[in-house]
Amino acid sequence: VSLRRVRLVMESALTARDRVGVQDFVLLENYNSEAAFIENLRRRFRENLIYTYIGSVLVSVNPYKELEIYSKPQMERYRGVSFYEISPHIYAVSDNTYRAMRTERKDQCILISGESGAGKTEASKKILLYYAVTCPTNDHMAALGDRLLQSNPVLEAFGNAKTLRNDNSSRFGKYMDVQFDFRGAPVGGHILNYLLEKSRVVHQNHGERNFHIFYQLLDGGEDDLLITLDLERNPQKYQYLVKVVTFNCLAQGNCPRLSSVSDKNNWKVVMKALPVIGFTEEEVQKLLNIIASVLHLGNTQFGEGEEGETYITTETQIHHLSKMISPLSFEQALSARDALAKAVYGRTFTWLVEKINQSLALKVHSKGSSVIGLLDIYGFEVLQHNSFEQFCINYCNEKLQQLFIELTLRSEQEEYETEGIAWETVQYFDNKIICDLIEEKHKGIISILDEECLRPGETCDVSFLEKLEDALGGHPHFVTHKLANGKTRRVMSREEFRLLHYAGEVNYNVNGFLDKNNDSLNRNLKEVMCQSDNQILQHCFRREEVIDQKRPEMAATQFKNSLMKLMEILMSKEPSYVRCIKPNDAKQPGRFDEVLVRHQVKYLGLMENLRVRRAGFAYRRRFEAFLQRYKPLCPETWPNWHGRLSDGVSTLVSHLGYKPEEYKLGRSKIFIRFPKTLFTTEDALEAKKPEIGCLGVLYMHVCVCVVIVIQSGWRGMKARRRAKRRRQAAELIRRFIKGFIYRHEEYCPENEYFLDHVRYSFLKNLRQNLPKSVLDKNWPTPPPLVAEASEHLRRMHMRNMTLKYCRRVQPEWKKQMMQKVEASKIFKDQKDSYPQSVGRLFLDSRLEREQINLKVVQTLGNDKVQYGVSVIKYDRRGFKPRPRQLLLTNTFAVLVDRTKIKQRMDYSAMRGISVSSLSDGVFVVHMPSEDNKQKGDVVLHCSHVIELVTKLAMMANKVSYVNISPGSIRFAVARGKEGIIDFVRGSELKVAKGKRGHLLVVSQRLY
Ligand SMILES: Nc1ncnc2c1ncn2[C@@H]1O[C@H](COP(=O)(O)OP(=O)(O)OP(=O)(O)O)[C@@H](O)[C@H]1O
C-alpha cells in the first residue's frame, strides 16, 4: 500500500508541475529550445502564473488584469524566505535584494526592462510598495514611505501619456534610489530622470495623447480654476491636444479619450499627492499656470502680412511675444512657438523632479546607510516611423544590454571561481560593436550628428544622412537605402538609415534629427522667460544661460553622458533583473501572442541568459541548505549530520546514486548540472514526507533549531562586542599616537585626547602621592602643560594642611607655638644656641612650686608667679657670681635670694635685654639706674637663656627691645660708669673676670 501511495504522490507532483511548467527556466530539460521556453511561459501565463525565474532573473508577463497576488498577506509570505522555496514573485526579488543589501552591506539595484507596455512601471511600483509596507519604520519614515509612493502619480501625470502601446506609457526614463539606514528602514530617496519626450507637447501620433496632466486639468479642475486659467473644459479647443502626426505630416485630429484611465480621478490623486511631497499651494498654482500657458501658446496663431512679416492673430495672454517672433518667417514663427512650449514643459518637468528630490532627501545623515536603486527605463522601441527619440531609447537599451551581459557573465564566472569550479565559456552576442557604432568619439553616429549641427553652411537632415553614409558605409550593423542590396532597398525610404540592433533591425527616419539634437530656443524667447514673475520659470530659465555665449551640449551628447553616469551608478551596485514581457498588443488579458512574445524573448536575450546559466550548472545550493532539505533521504544524515558539511552532502548524494558528471562540490555549495537529477531527488523527498511527519522528530528538530538560533545569536553578539572593543582600542591607540606627535601644539582636535590624558594621569598620580604633613616638601613633578596648575594646587594643599593642623592645636600647644614663633623672631640666625633650642619645649616654669619660698609668695601677694628659673647673678663690680631665682609675674620680675626678694624689675621701666650672639647663657636686663627702686642693669646667666629671654620679652611686651650683640655688651654700673662683657668662642663655657676689668665669657663652639 505504501509503495503505491508513494508512486501516486510522485505522479501527482509531477503532473502538477507539468501543468504549470517550471518555476525556473534553468530547470527546463530542453534549454536550447526557444519553443520550449515560450511554451513554459504560455502554460504558466494561462494559470495566471506571470512570474518565472531564469536563475536569479525574474521574467514577468503582463497579465493585463488585476491578480490577487499583491496583498499584504502575500508580502508577508515572501518576507525573509529563500528564493527557491516559494513561487516566483516580484516580492521575492524585492525581498532578496533587500536582504542582500542588509547582510552583505552592498548597494543593490533592480533593473527593470521590457518594451513599452510590458509592465516595468507597475513592477517598480510594486517593489516600492513592498518596501514601504514591510520595512521597519517610525513616524518620520512612514512619512517618507508616503512621499516615495506619492511621487509616482505626480511624475506619471507630467511624464506619462497614452500611446498606441500603453495607456500609461512613461515618456521619460527613471532611476530611483531608495536609501535605507543601518536598521533597514527607508530614510531617503533620489530620482534621476532621462530624456523626456518633449515633442509630444506639441504633437502626437495618431491615436495617442499629450501628457496626462493637460487632460486631467481640463477634466478634473474646478470651474473656478479653469476660469482663472482662462481655459475651456473641452480639450478639442487646444491645438496641442489635437494635432497629430500622420505619415510625417501634421494634421488636425480627434483628441482620443482614454478608456482605462479616469482623468478626473487621477486629477484628484495628483492634487492630493502634491502637498504630501511638499508643494505649497502657491507652487501648485504656479505649476498649473505653466500648464495652462502651454495650452494657450499652442493656440497662438500667426498670419502673414503683405510684406511677408508675421503677426499674431490670436488674442492671448502672451501677445507681447509678437515682437519677438515677427522678424521670423511664418514657418520659423511656428517652430519658435513650439520650441518655446517644449522648453517650458521640459524644464518644468526637470524642476518637478528636483522638487520631489528635495522632499525625499535624506534629512539626517545616517551612518552605514545602503541603497537600492530601481531603474524603470523605456524599453526597446520599433515604431512604424522611428525618429530621434527612438534612436536614443534604443541606444539606451543597447547600453543596458551590454551591462546585463557583462554583469551576468561576470557574476556567474565569479561564483564558479570562488567555489573552485572550472568554467566553460558560452558564446553570446557581444553588442559592444553597436554601442561603439553609436557612441564612439569622432566616428560614431552621435559625433557625426553633433558635427553636422555645428558645421557652418547649409546643413540639413539629408546632408547628415550623407555624412553617415560616408563615415559608416560598410559597417556590418549600418545600412541605408544607397548602401543596401535590392531586397532591403525595397523596404527602406531614401530618408532612412537602418541599425541592426542586438534586438532587431530598426529604420530611423532622419527628418528632424538635426532640430531635435540642436534643441535650440531663440535667445530672445529665453530672455523673455527670464523676466517671467512665475518663480518656477525663473528657476528654469536662468539669466546666466542667456549671457553665456558657450553653446550648450547637444541633446544626443547630453543623453550619452547621462547614460555613462547611469552605467557607473549601476556598475557600483549588485544588480537584480526583472525582464518584462508584453503578451499581446491589444492590452487584453488572457491573450498570448506567440510571435510577439518570441520577438521579446529574443531581444531581451533571455535564451542567451538561460544558456549562460545552464552552461555551468542548472542548480546550486549552499551545503547547509541542501543537507537540511534532503537529509531525510539518507540514514547516515538523518536526523542530523555531525561531521563536516561537505562530507555530509557527499554521503547524501552517493546514497542517492548521483553520478560524478551530474554534480560538483564547490567550497560551500553543491552544483547540480541537470534539472532531472534535482527532480528525482525532490520527488523522493515528497514521497518520504509522510514518513518523517512524526511529531516527536519535529519537536526535537524544532528544539535543535531553537538552540542553534540562540547559540548563534549569542555567539554573534559576543563576536560583535569583541569586534567593537577592538575597533575602539585601535581608534584609541591611533588618537594617542597622533596626540603624542602634536603634543607641543596648542590644544586642538588632534591632541586633545592625549593632553587630557596627560592631565588626567598627573592628577591621578598626585592624588596618591600628596604630602601627608606640612613638613613634607615632596611634590610630584608636573608635566610642563600643567606646571602652573600644579603650583596652585601645591599651595592650596599646604594651606589646607596648615589650616587643619591649626584647628587641631590645643591651647597649651598654641601657647608653646606662639612662644616658639616669638623666639624664632628674636633669635633665628642671630644666636648660636638657637637652633638647638628649637626642638626643646619651653616649660611653664623651671622651678617647682615647693622650690619657691612661701614667704616670697606671700610677699608677692596677688602677683602670681608665672614663671620661675634659677639664674646666676654677677655683681656689676667684681663680677662675683651669686645664685638667685628669677621669678616673672604679669607686670614685673624679681630676683630672689632664697627667702628674700633682692631686686624688683618693673616691665614698664625695662629698657631692654641684651644677649650675645654666641652659645652662652649670659644676658643683661637694662634697667634705669637713676631710679633707686630699680637698681640699674642686671647681669645674669641662665642655662635656658632662649626660653627665659623669650618669656620675659613677651611678658614685658618688649620683644623688639631684645638686642643681640656679637662681640661685647655694655651695661650701666652706678653713676654713669659702664661695664663691659666680652664674648669669645672657646672649647668650653667659662665666665670669669678678664682683662681691663671686663667680664669675659667663653662660649662653647657648637658644630
Ligand atoms: N502586474 C500587473 N498586474 C496587472 N496589470 C498590469 C501589471 N503590469 C502591467 N499591467 C498593466 O499594463 C499596463 C502597462 O504597464 P506599465 O505602464 O507598467 O508598462 P511600462 O513597461 O512601464 O511601459 P512604458 O515603457 O510605456 O512606460 C498598466 O497600466 C497595467 O494596466
Ligand SMILES: [Mg+2]
Ligand atoms: Mg512605464
